[in-house]
Amino acid sequence: MIDLSKLRNFSIVAHIDHGKSTLADRLLEETNTVDKREMEDQLLDNMDLERERGITIKARAVRLNYRADNGEDYVLNLIDTPGHVDFNYEVSRSLTACEGAILVVDASQGIEAQTLANTYLAIDAGLEVLPVVNKIDLPAARPQEVKQEIEDVIGLPAMDAPEISAKNGINIHSVLEMIVREVPPPGGDREAPLQALIFDSQYDSYRGVVVYLRVMNGVIKPGMDVRMMATGAVYKVVECGYLEPFGMKPAESLGAGEVGYLTASIKTISDTRVGDTVTDADNPAAEPLPGYKTCQPMVFSGVYPADGSKYGDLRDALEKLKLNDASMSYTQENSVALGFGFRCGFLGLLHLDIIMERLEREFNLDLITTAPNVVYEIDKTDGTRLSVYTPLNYPDPMEIAQAYEPFVNASIIAPPDYVGNIMDLCQMRRGEFKDMKYLDQSRVELHYDMPLNEIIYDFFDALKSRTRGYGSLDYELSGYRPSKLVKLDILLNGEIVDALSFILFADEAYARARKICEKLKENIPRQMFEIPVQAAIGGKIIARETIKALRKDVLAKCYGGDITRKKKLLEKQKEGKKRMRTFGTVSVPSEAFMAVLKMDSD
Amino acid sequence: MNELKPLGIYVHIPFCRSKCEYCDFYSLGGSRDRRLVDDYLQALSVHFKETGALAQDYVVDTVYFGGGTPSFFGADSLRRIFAEIQHRFRVDKDAEVTFEANPDSVTEALLKKLRNEGFNRMSLGVQSDRDDVLKKLGRPHNYEQARIAVQAARACGFDNISLDLMYGLPSQTCEQWEQTLRHVLRLRPEHMSCYGLKVERGTPLWEYKEAVNLPSDDDQADMYLKAVQILKEAGYEQYEISNFARPGFESRHNLKYWLGDEYIGFGPSAASDFAGKRYTNRADIHNYIRGMLEQDVPILSECETIPARERAGEYVMLRLRTNRGISPEEYEKNYLMPFSPLLDVIRPLAEQGCFLLERNRWKLTPEGYLISNQIIARLQEAQEASDPLAKKR
Numbered sequence: 001m002i003d004l005s006k007l008r009n010f011s012i013v014a015h016i017d018h019g020k021s022t023l024a025d026r027l028l029e030e031t032n033t034v035d036k037r038e039m040e041d042q043l044l045d046n047m048d049l050e051r052e053r054g055i056t057i058k059a060r061a062v063r064l065n066y067r068a069d070n071g072e073d074y075v076l077n078l079i080d081t082p083g084h085v086d087f088n089y090e091v092s093r094s095l096t097a098c099e100g101a102i103l104v105v106d107a108s109q110g111i112e113a114q115t116l117a118n119t120y121l122a123i124d125a126g127l128e129v130l131p132v133v134n135k136i137d138l139p140a141a142r143p144q145e146v147k148q149e150i151e152d153v154i155g156l157p158a159m160d161a162p163e164i165s166a167k168n169g170i171n172i173h174s175v176l177e178m179i180v181r182e183v184p185p186p187g188g189d190r191e192a193p194l195q196a197l198i199f200d201s202q203y204d205s206y207r208g209v210v211v212y213l214r215v216m217n218g219v220i221k222p223g224m225d226v227r228m229m230a231t232g233a234v235y236k237v238v239e240c241g242y243l244e245p246f247g248m249k250p251a252e253s254l255g256a257g258e259v260g261y262l263t264a265s266i267k268t269i270s271d272t273r274v275g276d277t278v279t280d281a282d283n284p285a286a287e288p289l290p291g292y293k294t295c296q297p298m299v300f301s302g303v304y305p306a307d308g309s310k311y312g313d314l315r316d317a318l319e320k321l322k323l324n325d326a327s328m329s330y331t332q333e334n335s336v337a338l339g340f341g342f343r344c345g346f347l348g349l350l351h352l353d354i355i356m357e358r359l360e361r362e363f364n365l366d367l368i369t370t371a372p373n374v375v376y377e378i379d380k381t382d383g384t385r386l387s388v389y390t391p392l393n394y395p396d397p398m399e400i401a402q403a404y405e406p407f408v409n410a411s412i413i414a415p416p417d418y419v420g421n422i423m424d425l426c427q428m429r430r431g432e433f434k435d436m437k438y439l440d441q442s443r444v445e446l447h448y449d450m451p452l453n454e455i456i457y458d459f460f461d462a463l464k465s466r467t468r469g470y471g472s473l474d475y476e477l478s479g480y481r482p483s484k485l486v487k488l489d490i491l492l493n494g495e496i497v498d499a500l501s502f503i504l505f506a507d508e509a510y511a512r513a514r515k516i517c518e519k520l521k522e523n524i525p526r527q528m529f530e531i532p533v534q535a536a537i538g539g540k541i542i543a544r545e546t547i548k549a550l551r552k553d554v555l556a557k558c559y560g561g562d563i564t565r566k567k568k569l570l571e572k573q574k575e576g577k578k579r580m581r582t583f584g585t586v587s588v589p590s591e592a593f594m595a596v597l598k599m600d601s602d
Numbered sequence: 603m604n605e606l607k608p609l610g611i612y613v614h615i616p617f618c619r620s621k622c623e624y625c626d627f628y629s630l631g632g633s634r635d636r637r638l639v640d641d642y643l644q645a646l647s648v649h650f651k652e653t654g655a656l657a658q659d660y661v662v663d664t665v666y667f668g669g670g671t672p673s674f675f676g677a678d679s680l681r682r683i684f685a686e687i688q689h690r691f692r693v694d695k696d697a698e699v700t701f702e703a704n705p706d707s708v709t710e711a712l713l714k715k716l717r718n719e720g721f722n723r724m725s726l727g728v729q730s731d732r733d734d735v736l737k738k739l740g741r742p743h744n745y746e747q748a749r750i751a752v753q754a755a756r757a758c759g760f761d762n763i764s765l766d767l768m769y770g771l772p773s774q775t776c777e778q779w780e781q782t783l784r785h786v787l788r789l790r791p792e793h794m795s796c797y798g799l800k801v802e803r804g805t806p807l808w809e810y811k812e813a814v815n816l817p818s819d820d821d822q823a824d825m826y827l828k829a830v831q832i833l834k835e836a837g838y839e840q841y842e843i844s845n846f847a848r849p850g851f852e853s854r855h856n857l858k859y860w861l862g863d864e865y866i867g868f869g870p871s872a873a874s875d876f877a878g879k880r881y882t883n884r885a886d887i888h889n890y891i892r893g894m895l896e897q898d899v900p901i902l903s904e905c906e907t908i909p910a911r912e913r914a915g916e917y918v919m920l921r922l923r924t925n926r927g928i929s930p931e932e933y934e935k936n937y938l939m940p941f942s943p944l945l946d947v948i949r950p951l952a953e954q955g956c957f958l959l960e961r962n963r964w965k966l967t968p969e970g971y972l973i974s975n976q977i978i979a980r981l982q983e984a985q986e987a988s989d990p991l992a993k994k995r
Contacts, residue, residue, distance in 0.1 A: 528976055529954065551823040553975040556797040556844050558923060559668075559859050560612055560873040564882060564904060566919065573979050 004257045006072060008183045009214065011079040011094055013118035014104035015111075015472065019134040022166040023104055023175070024062075024080060028245060030172045031064040031076070061097075061200070061212055061243045061259055068180045076179060077243075077259040079199065079214075081118075089293070089327060089347075090200075092121050093275045096291055097199045097214035097259060100128040100183030102175065103156070107133045107141035107163070110149050110443065113413045113472035119154055130182050131158045132175055137165040153439045188256025194218030194226070194280040196254075197289050201272040203323040209266035212243070213259070213278060216289060220254045220262055225281035229288040233271035234281050235264035270322070297329050297345025298406070298477065299372045299456050300389045301352055302499060303359075304341030306366035306579050306590050311340045317363035318342060321355060328355055333390060337499040337583055338368060343390050346372070349456050366579055368590040371502045374452045377404040377480050391501040394487040397538060404480040405505075406452040409434075412463065414471040416444045421466040429454035430505065449478065451505070488513055490520070491534040491541075492586045499593065513543035523592040526550035531586055609660035609876075610858040611691065613646065613683055614869030616887050618671040619706065623740040626802040628871035628885040629670040642869075642887060643679060645894035647686045649868050654690030656877070657866070662693045664855035664865075666700045671727075673703035677715035684719060698762075698854045700725055705747035713758035723762040723853075724755050725795075731785045732778070735771050738814070740806070752789045762851055764793035769825040771799055772814035779825045783832050792851035796829045797844050798822050823972050830968045841925045843971045860920045862913070881905035911990075914939050918981045922974060927958075927965025938991045943984040951977060 014020040064076040081094040095101060101122040105115060122129050131150050133143045143163045150158035162178060164171040200212040213220075220226070220240045227234045240262040241250040254260045266272060277288035305314045318330045329345035346352040352372060359365050376388040378395060379402040388394055410431070412422055416438070423433065423446075431448040439445055455475060463471040486509050490500035500520075504512055513535035520533045524547055531547040558566055580587040614628070617639070621631035665687060672680055680701060687693060700723040701716060708726070726748065730736050733744040748765075755763055765786060769779050786794075801811045817825070830840055838846035842860060845853065858865050866874045871885035883890060884903040893901035908916070914937035921928045930941040948964055951957050956970030956977060966974060 528951070528956075528973055550973055550976065552798075552819040552826070553973050554798075554843060554971060555975060556800060558843075558920070559856060560865060560867055560875070561871060561882060563859065563873065563875075563916070563920070564880065567916070570919065570975070570979055570982060573975065574983065577979070 002075065002255070002258065004188070005185045006074050007077070007185055007257055008074060008100065008179050009077045009079065009098045009186055009257070009259055010100040010102060010179055010183050011081050011098045011122075012102045012104055013081060013091070013095075013115075013122055013129075014134075015106070015109070015114040015118075018104050018106040018109065018112075018115070019166045020104050021080075023102070023132070023134065023164070023172075024078060026166050026169055026172045027064060027076075027078060027176065028062065029169070030176060031066045062245050063242045063259070066176055066180070069177060070180075074180050076176075079259065090274060091118060092125065092291070093197070093199045095122050095125040095127060096289075097197055098125075098127055098183075099186055100130060100179065102179070103129050103131045103150075103154075104134050104166075105131060105146055105150060107135045107143045107146055108138050109470075110142075110146045111153050111413070111439065113411055113445075113474040116154070116411070116413070117474040119156075128183055129154075129156055130178055131156055131161040132178075133158075133161055133163045134166055136163045137168050137170065149440055149443070153443075186257030188215065189217050190219055190256045192217040192256070193283050193285040194220060194278065195285045195289055196220060196278040198228075198272055198274055198276045198278060200274060201323065203320055204263075207238070207263040207265075209263070209272050209323060210248070211262050211264075211266070211272050211278070213254075213262065215254050215256050215258050215260075217256050217285070218280060219256070220278070221252065226262070226264065226278050227281040227284060228271055228273070229277040229279055229285075230273055230292055231271050231276060233266075233268065235266055235271075237262050237264050239263045272323075274327075296477075297327065297347060298374060298452060299346045299348055299352060300343055300375065301346065301372040302333055302335065302338070302341055302368075302370035302390060302392075303330075303344045303356070304335065304338040304368045304370075304499070306368050306581065308339045310365060313363065314342065314359070314365055314367070317359050317365060318344070320363075321358060325355070327351070331389075333392065335370075335392060335499045337497045338370075338581060341368075345389075366590065368499070368581065368593050370499050370593050372456055373503055374406050374456060376406075376483075376485060376503060378402070379404075388503070391487055391503050392498060394501075394503055397486070403483055403485040405483040405485065407449055407478050407481050408452050408455060408475040409478045410448045410450050410455065410473065410475040412446045412448070412471055412473055413439065413443060414446075414463075414467045415442055418467040418471060419444055419446070422446060422463065422471060425459075425462055425466055426450065429459060450475070451481075451483070452477065453505070486537050488516070489536045490516065491532070491536060492520075492524075492588070493531050493584055494534075495584050496536075497583050497588070509537060510542055513537075517543045517545040519595050520592060521545040521547050523595040524586070524588055527585075527587060529585070606661040606692070607659055608663045608858075608863060609657060609691070610664040610666065610855050610863065610865035611662050611687060612666045612668060612855070612865060612867040612872055613687075614867065614872040614883075615667055615670040615672040615675045615680075615702075616870055617675050618669060619674050619704070619742045620740065621806075623738070623807040624799060624801065624805055625740075626805050627670065630887065634675070638887070639675075639679060641891045641895070643682055645891040646683055646868055648894040650686045650690040653866055653868075657691060660692065660864070662687070662691045662697060664698045664700075664858065665693070666855040668702050670702075671704045671707060672701045673712060674707040677712040680721070681715060681719045684721070698723055700764075700853070700855060702727065703751065704741075704743060705751040706743035708751040708754065710754050710758065713755055713760065717759050722760070723764065724760050725764040725766065725793075725853075726751055726755075728765045728786060729768045730771060731782045735774070738772055739768075749789060752791070762793070763791050764795060764853065765789065765791040766795045766797065767829075768797050768799050769829065770817050770822040772816060774817055774825070776821065776824050776828055780828055780832065783829060787832075787836050793845070793847045793853060794833060794838060795845050796826075796833075798826065826972060827968055839925070840968070843923045843974065857924070860924045861926070862917060862920060879905060879907050910937060911939075913937065915982050915985060918944070918985065919978050922966055922978060922981075923971075925965055927960070927963040929963045931962070934991060939985065940988055940991050943988040944981050947977075947980050947984050 012020045061079045066074045066076055079094050079097055081091045103119055133146050136143050147158040150156055162171050162174040195217045196213040196215040198211055198213050202210045204210050222237050222239055224237050239250050240254045241248050242260045248261055275292040279285045305311055322328055327347050330342040333341055333343040356369055378386040378400055380399050381401045426448045431450040434447040436446045460473055484506040485503055486506045487503050489496050517533045517535055527550055530549045533545045534541050535543040555566055580589050616629045617634055618629045618631055699721045701721055702725045704727050728748045731745045801807050833846045840846050841852050864876050866876050870883055870887045870890045873882045881902050882904045883901050890901055893899045933941050948957050957964050958967055
């Protein structure tokens with residue numbers, strides 16, 4: 001049995017790119033948990049995709065053994081958290097599993113919107129927040145100023161914060177000492193009925209679902225029956241144990257305060273929800289742990305197999321992904337143009353992007369994704385209220401009494417020089433200015449009420465480009481407001497392609513329609529005949545472009561040696577065509593469906 | 603005695619003065635190492651001997667020396683090769699014997715020797731009449747040299763001369779291209795090949811293609827149609843996508859490629875379609891020499907037996923390059939496949955002006971040639987989706 005006073009559960013929070021994953025790697029190295037030799041950079045991010053994008057998508061946990069300067073041996077559980085605004089709920093659940101959080105702030109960039117957002121999440125979860133100033137090796141580093149900023153803006157004592165370079169391994173030791181010294185040991189009562197918080201889960205084809213959890217009270221042992229309190233599912237525990245960097249290490253039990261995993265031959269993936277409480281089925285806790293919510297996806301998009309016959313494969317893939325990602329949702333959808341597919345819900349566009357890439361890479365699927373939309377509420381003239389998740393279900397304008405769209409509170413932090421640019425951008429995106437405050441001389445925080453729809457597309461990119469990369473963004477849903485909406489239909493060669501329809505703010509319809517027709521023109525390759533591209537609202541054409549007929553696609557030379565090559569070329573051409581969807585006589589590449597989003601690439 | 607079958611022979615000469623910026627043929631630019639040349643000649647002669655034994659039922663009616671630059675390789679070597687061919691194969695006395703040449707390596711001496719030896723057709727790489735453009739393309743000659751070469755060939759008795767031109771060149775306009783054509787036509791060639799410049803991966807040009815102001819596809823299409831029109835007016839028949847000839851001067855050798863006739867290619871990178879198999883030699887002269895002289899390395903990079911169904915696809919792909927086009931009767935008889943699925947594709951295209959029906963054969967119009975990749979792909983899809991005809995008794 002572990003001595004709780006020698007146990008520390010902590011996580012690392014940071015703005016994206018401030019060095020969270022690199023610090024995690026150094027901690028593993030410094031505690032000899034991982035040999036430098038076997039150290040793959042950023043070990044905690046063990047999906048290829050994460051490593052490429054440099055963001056942690058899924059929380060992971062790992063156990064470190066550390067002999068402190070006082071000669072005592074400690075066990076440190078590091079619980080990694082996602083770093084993007086799309087993944088707030090997962091962050092909050094991971095944080096709840098800890099007693100402390102290391103706040104990594106970039107010594108040259110200082111505090112950014114997500115630094116604040118994540119810090120508040122950690123403080124809300126009752127954590128001891130310990131600032132660390134990273135990247136002191138950079139020429140532009142200004143650690144003293146950043147410390148002052150942390151004190152002024154967040155109100156955390158920061159003057160003694162370790163100044164480190166995770167990249168170069170400088171002062172990592174002082175971070176470990178700080179964890180031992182400052183993070184409170186976990187509490188909890190081993191004798192009380194079991195309460196364990198699920199902060200992640202993962203599907204393993206041999207063991208079924210592996211549930212990552214933090215035991216708050218009581219003990220988990222193999223052989224006991226456990227119940228998931230929100231879903232009601234009951235399972236017999238097959239194995240429990242600790243999370244080592246290279247896999248799972250079985251243990252006899254997991255007691256209050258400890259972080260680890262359990263397996264229980266769980267096949268029904270929706271039974272293990274992040275945030276749910278695991279309890280003893282025979283001696284249940286009176287209450288679940290607080291904070292569980294079914295995560296609300298905010299952005300919805302149609303996802304279809306490029307090859308219609310792969311519908312079953314897509315369904316299986318979504319089912320598997322859903323296991324690791326409680327925040328994604330999917331329901332079946334049927335489009336005239338694309339056939340059977342799914343309407344999937346995501347936390348945001350990055351989340352959508354990541355899921356799409358994982359589907360394509362890990363499950364080898366070619367997909368068509370339709371323009372994402374938010375969830376609109378409609379009061380119909382017959383007195384009923386309707387939530388619209390897809391343009392396919394948008395009611396006839398005659399049946400609409402009032403439409404509503406979701407708004408967010410957006411917080412933007414940037415140097416004061418860019419305030420003008422930011423205000424222009426927000427105004428363009430129908431933002432309502434609320435207030436602005438100086439965090440210090442070099443940093444302004446602006447608050448806006450904005451339609452979520454205006455944020456989900458490329459707002460973040462636009463913000464970055466208007467602030468030379470310095471602007472940062474955080475937002476949360478604030479509620480629904482009445483709005484004037486229309487559904488825009490796109491016609492190719494005179495026929496509506498329903499999968500290209502979308503809902504938008506009426507005043508923007510004309511400008512958007514023009515832009516979309518242009519984008520489609522760019523993204524649909526010229527074909528053997530001329531193709532009109534039109535945008536219409538309720539049968540009235542409001543924009544038009546023409547894709548000119550293809551004039552040249554010929555192999556000028558074809559002699560003996562070219563014939564085999566030419567045959568291969570034709571094969572490739574036919575393959576390429578398989579990745580296109582054909583509407584009437586028009587072939588549309590899957591990229592075209594997403595291209596309509598990239599509207600503001602000015 | 604069985605009737606002898608016709609056969610084409612292609613010999614690849616992988617030597618040239620210097621590689622042009624756009625060239626992706628297999629050739630050793632700048633090298634004419636004596637030892638290597640001797641080994642190569644010997645390897646060819648071994649290859650002729652081996653293959654000649656397999657071609658007893660054939661009569662060679664075309665021989666084609668391509669490159670590289672055969673004229674740069676030299677008359678004596680070419681003569682030696684041709685003599686070997688005549689030694690190992692039955693060569694028709696009226697065979698068409700072509701050599702490719704570049705203006706900078708054509709001399710009267712070379713022309714005389716070759717003409718005396720039975721070479722009767724020269725294909726000259728002119729490419730452009732503008733010296734600045736030739737220089738940009740890395741061509742080692744100017745236009746005046748091309749003009750002189752043609753004159754010399756005439757004087758030495760060549761009455762079948764083909765000139766190669768290119769369009770879609772850096773900064774070229776349709777007007778300039780028209781001028782080039784009119785200028786070159788004054789040399790009164792029997793045959794012209796006009797190729798759109800294709801920028802191939804792996805060539806120097808590929809690296810800086812963005813920087814040289816290449817004409818757009820639409821402009822290239824205009825240039826193509828301009829060439830078709832001008833050459834037609836000048837009395838040249840367009841008998842293939844890029845080839846034009848005065849009556850009776852079509853390249854008999856090149857036609858074999860498009861009509862599905864048999865040919866054997868010698869030398870590295872050369873391709874053959876012989877005895878039901880299509881195969882290609884590896885593009886490596888040292889490998890070729892070793893394979894021939896020491897027999898211990900394979901010389902082929904590809905070899906496949908083409909099933910009948912695939913031949914049907916090739917028929918569509920290759921015949922449609924020519925003014926012979928495709929014939930429903932021929933198609934159904936030779937491949938036992940129904941023509942009607944193809945007709946469903948052809949008819950709307952004919953309305954669009956891409957196909958013509960002439961003497962019961964469907965052929966592409968110049969507009970059709972321009973998008974022939976698309977059209978062929980569609981026809982082949984229709985073909986793949988169709989079932990063979992029931993065998994008629």
